[in-house]
Every structure is written in C-alpha cells, then in structure tokens.
Amino acid sequence: xxxxxxxxxxxxxxxxxxxxxxxxxxxxxxxxxxxxxxxxxxxxxxxxxxxxxxxxxxxxxxxxxxxxxxxxxxxxxxxxxxxxxxxxxxxxxxxxxxxxxxxxxxxxxxxxxxxxxxxxxxxxxxxxxxxxxxxxxxxxxxxxxxxxx
Numbered sequence: 001x002x003x004x005x006x007x008x009x010x011x012x013x014x015x016x017x018x019x020x021x022x023x024x025x026x027x028x029x030x031x032x033x034x035x036x037x038x039x040x041x042x043x044x045x046x047x048x049x050x051x052x053x054x055x056x057x058x059x060x061x062x063x064x065x066x067x068x069x070x071x072x073x074x075x076x077x078x079x080x081x082x083x084x085x086x087x088x089x090x091x092x093x094x095x096x097x098x099x100x101x102x103x104x105x106x107x108x109x110x111x112x113x114x115x116x117x118x119x120x121x122x123x124x125x126x127x128x129x130x131x132x133x134x135x136x137x138x139x140x141x142x143x144x145x146x147x148x149x
Contacts, residue, residue, distance in 0.1 A: 010059060011060055012057070015050070015056075015060055018050070019050075022047075026039045026043055027039075047064045047067055047068050050064055057084075058080040058081075059076075059084075061080070062083065065079070066079075085118075087120060088118050091123035092114045092115045095123065095130045096115075098127065098130035099136060099139075102130075104136045106136060107136075110137075113140070
C-alpha cells in the first residue's frame, strides 16, 4: 500500500467536528426515544449528503463510505489508498496529455517525474499549469531542478 502525500489518512478538523455533531445529536435523539434503526438511517443519510461534496480526500470518502456500508476494519484504508493511487495516475495522465496536445517534447525524466509523483496537490497544480507554461521545465516552478521533488 503506497502512502500518498497531501491527503491525510484522517478527517479534516471541520469534517471531524461535523461528524461528531451529527453523532451527538442522534445519540441525544435516541436518549429521548428515537429508535436506534431510525437514528442509524439518519446518520447514513447525512453521511451520504456529505459524500456529495467536492474536495473530500480519499480517506474522508473511505471513512464515510465505510460507516455507511459497514466495511470491515482495515478495508477503508486499503480502499482509500487504491482510490488515491488511481487519482494520482489520472492526474499524471491528464498533465502529460495537455503537454502532448500543446506539442511539447517530453523527456523520459520529465515523464517519470510526473508519473511517479504521489502528491495529489502537486499533481493538481501541474495539471493546471500544463496549459499555460512556455516550456515543460516551467511546469515544475521557477528555478526548479528537474530531479528535485
């Protein structure tokens, strides 16, 4: 399992607070007579609404899906890692495709640097910048060394 940079294996503080608040309100509801089945259905419904948001990390998606779908221990982490690896691969492919459409010559070193990067934020930045750089080397930032990561 590859450790990917940028997307932490935990919930953001904001999402932690929201999940905690939802859980506490449902616990309070059950203390006042809400049926446990209805409480769990409401919890899953709210988690499904959160899943519709953009910008969730693979680990946040895995946590919420795992809670809804009752994934076994360890499965969410494995799913999130595979999801993030696939996302990194697609961002790298997109970056290379934009550079190729712009008819840049892409060296093996540049191709390797892009395809082996696991930092999702960096890959998103490279994809955004691929459409506007004047030289392929500019993709990596002003004065950046080709082999520096």
